[in-house]
Amino acid sequence: MIEFQNVHKTYRVDGRDIPALHPTSLRVENGQVFGLIGHSGAGKSTLLRLINRLEEPSGGQITVDGEEVTALDANGLRRFRQQVGMIFQHFNLLASKTVADNVALPLTLAGEMSRKAIDQRVAELLARVGLSDHAKKYPAQLSGGQKQRVGIARALATKPKILLCDEATSALDPQTTASVLQLLAEINRELKLTIVLITHEMDVIRRVCDQVAVMDAGVIVEQGSVADVFLHPKHPTTKRFVQEADQIDESEQRDDFAHVPGRIVRLTFQGEATYAPLLGTVARETGVDYSILAGRIDRIKDIPYGQLTLAITGGDMEAAFARFTAADVHMEVLR
Amino acid sequence: MDVLLHYFDKVDWADIWVATGDTMLMLSTSLLFTVLVGLPLGILLFLFSPRQLLEQKATYGVLAFIVNAIRSLPFIILLIVMIPTTIFITGTSLGVAGAIPPLVVGASTFFARLVETALREVDRGIIEATQAMGATTRQIIVKALLPEAKPGIIAAITVTAIALVGYTAMAGVVGAGGLGDLAIRYGYQRFQDDVMVVTVIMLIVLVQILQTIGDKLVTHYSRK
Numbered sequence: 001m002i003e004f005q006n007v008h009k010t011y012r013v014d015g016r017d018i019p020a021l022h023p024t025s026l027r028v029e030n031g032q033v034f035g036l037i038g039h040s041g042a043g044k045s046t047l048l049r050l051i052n053r054l055e056e057p058s059g060g061q062i063t064v065d066g067e068e069v070t071a072l073d074a075n076g077l078r079r080f081r082q083q084v085g086m087i088f089q090h091f092n093l094l095a096s097k098t099v100a101d102n103v104a105l106p107l108t109l110a111g112e113m114s115r116k117a118i119d120q121r122v123a124e125l126l127a128r129v130g131l132s133d134h135a136k137k138y139p140a141q142l143s144g145g146q147k148q149r150v151g152i153a154r155a156l157a158t159k160p161k162i163l164l165c166d167e168a169t170s171a172l173d174p175q176t177t178a179s180v181l182q183l184l185a186e187i188n189r190e191l192k193l194t195i196v197l198i199t200h201e202m203d204v205i206r207r208v209c210d211q212v213a214v215m216d217a218g219v220i221v222e223q224g225s226v227a228d229v230f231l232h233p234k235h236p237t238t239k240r241f242v243q244e245a246d247q248i249d250e251s252e253q254r255d256d257f258a259h260v261p262g263r264i265v266r267l268t269f270q271g272e273a274t275y276a277p278l279l280g281t282v283a284r285e286t287g288v289d290y291s292i293l294a295g296r297i298d299r300i301k302d303i304p305y306g307q308l309t310l311a312i313t314g315g316d317m318e319a320a321f322a323r324f325t326a327a328d329v330h331m332e333v334l335r
Numbered sequence: 336m337d338v339l340l341h342y343f344d345k346v347d348w349a350d351i352w353v354a355t356g357d358t359m360l361m362l363s364t365s366l367l368f369t370v371l372v373g374l375p376l377g378i379l380l381f382l383f384s385p386r387q388l389l390e391q392k393a394t395y396g397v398l399a400f401i402v403n404a405i406r407s408l409p410f411i412i413l414l415i416v417m418i419p420t421t422i423f424i425t426g427t428s429l430g431v432a433g434a435i436p437p438l439v440v441g442a443s444t445f446f447a448r449l450v451e452t453a454l455r456e457v458d459r460g461i462i463e464a465t466q467a468m469g470a471t472t473r474q475i476i477v478k479a480l481l482p483e484a485k486p487g488i489i490a491a492i493t494v495t496a497i498a499l500v501g502y503t504a505m506a507g508v509v510g511a512g513g514l515g516d517l518a519i520r521y522g523y524q525r526f527q528d529d530v531m532v533v534t535v536i537m538l539i540v541l542v543q544i545l546q547t548i549g550d551k552l553v554t555h556y557s558r559k
Contacts, residue, residue, distance in 0.1 A: 052467055082468035092460035095558045106468040109478060138558040158468075296441040 003030040006059030020046040022218045035205040036198040038215030044198040052084045085155030089167035091147040093139040098136040106157040125153040165197035202245035214238045230300035262313035268330040269306040282323045287315030341342035357512035361503045365438035377450025405444040437479035446495040453487030486557045493549025
């Protein structure tokens with residue numbers, strides 16, 4: 001478990017104190033994929049780097065599995081860092097070393113394994129990320145997605161408990177992003193690894209995260225399970241991220257619906273409810289008519305969800321609303 | 336045609352070969368010590384400089400000032416200023432032995448700055464990644480920074496070697512001999528332009544060889 005207690009960070013630039021992270025308390029359970037989303041400069045990168053103290057906190061306490069990271073001396077910190085893997089937006093592989101040597105680096109630095117044991121571990125890791133055939137190549141000969149896979153293999157070399165991902169897919173195209181995220185989800189599932197990732201794309205959060213924290217100007221403004229935050233965003237920043245991900249502009253949509261008669265509601269289905277034949281049943285029983293104005297059926301990590309905007313006319317409208325609410329569906333009346 | 340063929344008749348080739356040998360001896364010895372002194376100095380300059388691993392404003396300031404001060408001196412002045420130090424180190428201020436210490440001092444400060452620049456060219460992300468692995472500062476330098484900067488450092492050695500060829504020409508002042516000295520004494524002072532032409536050709540060939548070897552090694556070690 002990663003725990004922040006009133007952790008804050010202030011940079012001193014030209015004699016002025018610039019707060020990067022306001023006092024923040026946070027808890028990441030073991031085995032979770034925890035996403036931090038925010039625009040650049042929101043403080044998410046600082047927060048991530050505080051976990052392995054690549055950034056020193058200005059105050060507060062950070063503990064990982066009961067060990068107080070903020071109290072470690074230089075030696076203790078080095079040992080702790082060997083248990084925390086990290087991958088980066090620009091991969092940060094050594095251009096002068098082969099793929100295999102890059103993956104072996106954390107192990108040779110730790111100096112606890114024989115050359116033979118290291119070679120064996122490297123072979124395992126490369127097989128896991130699907131790069132066994134590329135062991136002797138240099139990073140410059142690989143594509144972006146392959147480089148990130150090397151980064152992941154390298155980060156996993158010392159069998160860490162935690163993996164920190166710094167915008168790990170931001171430099172990749174959508175297809176490669178999907179495959180790297182899939183690999184991360186696989187690792188999380190199979191190795192029971194805790195993953196903390198930062199991103200500015202809601203889609204990344206939606207695909208792999210269990211929990212999400214939304215950051216704005218050095219403060220966590222909203223936090224919760226991805227389904228809750230994604231489907232019922234509260235803070236303006238969160239709403240903006242969700243709309244970006246859905247590629248819809250709410251005000252524009254309202255204008256489009258201006259001429260549509262009846263009440264307009266938005267229904268959000270989650271889990272099994274997504275597949276229940278609710279709309280038809282309710283329409284039959286209450287005599288309302290509906291037309292679908294906008295909608296989306298998708299998944300948040302492994303949970304299916306649907307979000308439909310409906311125009312409802314005629315029949316017993318109140319009874320229909322009551323039926324929707326009773327059916328474990330979240331309903332918002334838009335008009 | 337005859338004039339051309341007989342132009343080099345009066346050149347004493349034994350002198351030329353002795354001078355070439357002296358130049359090569361001065362060059363190889365001073366280059367070796369320049370790398371031994373300049374590489375650690377360059378690494379220290381890099382580490383102590385602002386926003387780097389061992390940021391130390393005061394130490395960096397002092398080191399940088401000394402390096403700059405030495406580099407401000409024209410080599411010919413350094414050669415003379417250093418005479419007492421040279422005698423202390425080698426027992427003589429004359430000949431090839433007398434030329435080596437000033438050559439090393441002059442070139443290693445130059446080389447150190449090139450090493451500092453080559454290290455600064457290494458992506459900061461590499462340092463961050465190795466730090467995140469739990470590397471010590473020493474490991475970061477040996478296992479990551481130096482391998483990554485290797486092509487840049489080889490290029491720096493090449494540039495320094497060629498600068499040293501130029502410096503050795505002035506070492507004739509302390510009787511160190513060499514091609515440059517031969518060119519000045521015979522070609523300039525005795526109007527034997529044939530000797531001058533031969534030495535110039537030898538120097539050009541030497542510099543071309545150094546540059547070619549350097550470029551080949553840089554290409555060999557570049558993985559970009």
